[in-house]
Amino acid sequence: MNVDRITEKLNILADAAKYDVSCASSGSKRKNENKGLGNASNGICHSYTEDGRCVSLLKILLTNHCIFDCAYCVSRKSNDVQRAAFTVQEVVDLTINFYRRNYIEGLFLSSGIFKDADYTMERLVRIAKKLRTEHNFNGYIHLKSIPGASDELMNEAGLYADRLSVNLEMPTEAGLKLLAPDKNQADMIKPMGYLKNAIIQRTEEKKIFKKAPIFAPAGQSTQVIIGATPENDSEVLQSANYFYKNFNLKRVYYSGYVPVLADSRLPALNTSVPMVRENRLYQADWLMRFYGFKVNEIVNDSQPHLDLDIDPKLGWAIRNMQAFPVDINKADLQMILRVPGIGLQSAQKIVSARKFAKLNWDQLKKIGVALNRAKYFITCKSNEFERRDLTGSNIKQFILATSQSKYLKNTQVQLNLF
Amino acid sequence: MMTTLIYDGTFEGLLTAVFEVYDRRLGRVNLQKSDLGANALFEDKMQVITDEARANRVLKGLKQKISSMGVQRLYAAHLAEMDSDANSLLGYIRYAFDSAVNIEEDYGNRFVMRVSEMVRMVRREKHRMEAFVRFQKLKDDTFYAGIEPDFNVLPLLIRHFKSRYADQKWIIYDLRRKYGLYYDLHHTQYISLDFANVAKPADVIAAFTEDEGIYQHLWKNYFTSVNIPSRKNTKLHVRHIPKRYWKHLTEKI
Numbered sequence: 001m002n003v004d005r006i007t008e009k010l011n012i013l014a015d016a017a018k019y020d021v022s023c024a025s026s027g028s029k030r031k032n033e034n035k036g037l038g039n040a041s042n043g044i045c046h047s048y049t050e051d052g053r054c055v056s057l058l059k060i061l062l063t064n065h066c067i068f069d070c071a072y073c074v075s076r077k078s079n080d081v082q083r084a085a086f087t088v089q090e091v092v093d094l095t096i097n098f099y100r101r102n103y104i105e106g107l108f109l110s111s112g113i114f115k116d117a118d119y120t121m122e123r124l125v126r127i128a129k130k131l132r133t134e135h136n137f138n139g140y141i142h143l144k145s146i147p148g149a150s151d152e153l154m155n156e157a158g159l160y161a162d163r164l165s166v167n168l169e170m171p172t173e174a175g176l177k178l179l180a181p182d183k184n185q186a187d188m189i190k191p192m193g194y195l196k197n198a199i200i201q202r203t204e205e206k207k208i209f210k211k212a213p214i215f216a217p218a219g220q221s222t223q224v225i226i227g228a229t230p231e232n233d234s235e236v237l238q239s240a241n242y243f244y245k246n247f248n249l250k251r252v253y254y255s256g257y258v259p260v261l262a263d264s265r266l267p268a269l270n271t272s273v274p275m276v277r278e279n280r281l282y283q284a285d286w287l288m289r290f291y292g293f294k295v296n297e298i299v300n301d302s303q304p305h306l307d308l309d310i311d312p313k314l315g316w317a318i319r320n321m322q323a324f325p326v327d328i329n330k331a332d333l334q335m336i337l338r339v340p341g342i343g344l345q346s347a348q349k350i351v352s353a354r355k356f357a358k359l360n361w362d363q364l365k366k367i368g369v370a371l372n373r374a375k376y377f378i379t380c381k382s383n384e385f386e387r388r389d390l391t392g393s394n395i396k397q398f399i400l401a402t403s404q405s406k407y408l409k410n411t412q413v414q415l416n417l418f
Numbered sequence: 419m420m421t422t423l424i425y426d427g428t429f430e431g432l433l434t435a436v437f438e439v440y441d442r443r444l445g446r447v448n449l450q451k452s453d454l455g456a457n458a459l460f461e462d463k464m465q466v467i468t469d470e471a472r473a474n475r476v477l478k479g480l481k482q483k484i485s486s487m488g489v490q491r492l493y494a495a496h497l498a499e500m501d502s503d504a505n506s507l508l509g510y511i512r513y514a515f516d517s518a519v520n521i522e523e524d525y526g527n528r529f530v531m532r533v534s535e536m537v538r539m540v541r542r543e544k545h546r547m548e549a550f551v552r553f554q555k556l557k558d559d560t561f562y563a564g565i566e567p568d569f570n571v572l573p574l575l576i577r578h579f580k581s582r583y584a585d586q587k588w589i590i591y592d593l594r595r596k597y598g599l600y601y602d603l604h605h606t607q608y609i610s611l612d613f614a615n616v617a618k619p620a621d622v623i624a625a626f627t628e629d630e631g632i633y634q635h636l637w638k639n640y641f642t643s644v645n646i647p648s649r650k651n652t653k654l655h656v657r658h659i660p661k662r663y664w665k666h667l668t669e670k671i
């Protein structure tokens with residue numbers, strides 16, 4: 001092994017892949033039944049980058065050579081960067097050896113387009129196939145589908161990969177036209193449509209024939225870049241909602257644009273990464289997927305942007321004061337989930353614990369409720385509760401005043417979900 | 419009158435203590451791991467002698483009262499080895515025995531709540547170890563990792579590592595508690611290693627395969643490459659990987 005050469009390739013091709021933010025390795029159910037190597041189920045973060053992101057997968061490009069010229073991408077044809085390409089065997093060896101040392105959960109393989117879509121996709125698929133069939137590898141494999149790849153290759157990819165993704169890149173077609181003139185949305189949507197149907201069909205087959213092969217068990221996901229084009233949050237979330245509904249996507253990732261290139265179509269190089277906005281979009285996304293919120297309740301024509309100062313759940317609550325206060329000891333789970341300061345786990349615990357006895361403030365706090373926010377919206381077994389008739393904007397001010405700088409929009413801190 | 423029970427800190431010891439509580443109809447009890455010798459004047463003190471048969475009887479009874487998941491959670495909480503919390507475990511078990519209904523989800527009760535917190539802490543440590551173990555390949559093809567977890571989580575790691583690394587021999591060694599797990603491609607067993615023989619660092623390095631250094635080097639490079647400097651957030655980084663874990667993390671050494 002030529003260590004220097006491999007090191008150089010790894011540096012170039014990991015660096016070029018890092019702007020794809022998705023790193024999830026969960027949602028698959030691949031077991032180690034053949035006494036081979038690995039399994040894919042739990043989605044472990046093995047390390048964290050210095051910017052606090054999870055490192056779960058070996059995330060690399062097969063090559064950063066590309067025939068396209070997408071404005072936002074460091075690998076675009078017209079950018080003067082060092083180019084490199086791995087061989088199939090090199091990617092396989094790196095994956096296996098990193099996995100055996102417990103560095104990673106598996107491989108996330110993407111690529112610039114060399115020659116054409118199928119030529120590139122065929123190599124990605126070959127790597128996945130080699131890992132599965134020659135190395136008995138059951139770890140997680142996420143393949144990026146190359147827009148415009150044929151159905152046959154997508155089908156084969158689904159047989160070996162746990163997750164497949166096609167990046168929409170821009171939230172709207174207009175945005176895409178502006179920044180990625182070589183791409184068209186139809187080419188991206190076609191493989192998504194194919195996968196959606198294939199996944200449904202294979203899942204049905206699997207119900208009938210236990211031995212039927214598993215097909216992309218962790219489903220498909222996509223990524224949109226935020227802040228490179230002028231779409232508002234409503235357009236971003238409506239579009240995400242559309243793809244969740246129509247293509248059964250498991251995840252939509254929102255990637256705050258990191259200015260890496262000077263281009264008149266793009267934000268200037270000194271623009272800061274819209275990290276708070278990115279975080280608010282994730283929070284809104286969670287509300288849609290786990291908390292039973294409809295997209296229109298979070299953003300709409302009169303409310304096109306998420307409030308950067310407060311999370312979208314608090315935002316909804318103060319716009320809908322008529323729904324509160326909620327009696328913690330009586331309200332149904334759906335309503336408890338809508339209370340600011342109460343997360344999924346706390347809501348579950350409340351509903352379980354109140355069967356034994358009514359809960360008071362102290363117990364709610366122990367259960368994990370963030371009372372500094374929740375107290376304005378709930379009553380419980382106590383005579384003490386917020387009696388003042390506060391308006392939504394009062395509450396917002398109180399909460400902002402009692403929480404530290406983490407709610408202020410200009411900090412560079414990445415926030416937690418609720 | 420308060421009775422102080424001294425037990426050996428094992429799970430069986432804890433269950434035996436429960437047996438004594440009911441056998442001797444004790445009221446207020448203070449359970450502690452070692453004899454602290456404090457104000458012996460006004461209290462009863464008793465040494466609990468761990469007894470497997472008695473422990474098993476208690477365990478059987480407990481399984482009638484709470485689910486098997488609940489028993490597993492109690493065991494996990496016990497692995498926190500927090501001296502001051504032996505009484506929470508005892509309180510939980512007594513509450514479970516004394517209630518007509520299953521109390522596992524009664525989070526309004528302080529023992530149930532405390533046990534659930536302990537379980538959360540131990541499970542978090544278990545998950546951290548599943549993430550932070552870094553194997554190094556030895557010349558005989560065994561993969562070795564040293565760990566120093568906050569809690570005694572080695573017993574909870576068996577299932578995960580055995581099913582994941584079924585086709586390689588591995589050792590995970592708890593350097594703080596001085597025992598380890600060894601998987602020989604078929605079974606796992608507890609082992610202890612004598613590090614006295616490998617006093618010289620050169621001996622340790624010589625035991626690794628040649629490509630071990632190469633892959634460590636590549637992994638460190640990878641870790642540096644994926645960082646996005648314009649998003650730097652040290653606070654978040656350290657919250658995810660507290661500094662005490664760094665010395666066993668290849669990418670942080």
Ligand code: SF4
Nearest residue numbers: 066068070073076112
């Ligand atoms: S096709 Fe992909 S790799 Fe090529 S320039 Fe566009 S985004 Fe970059």
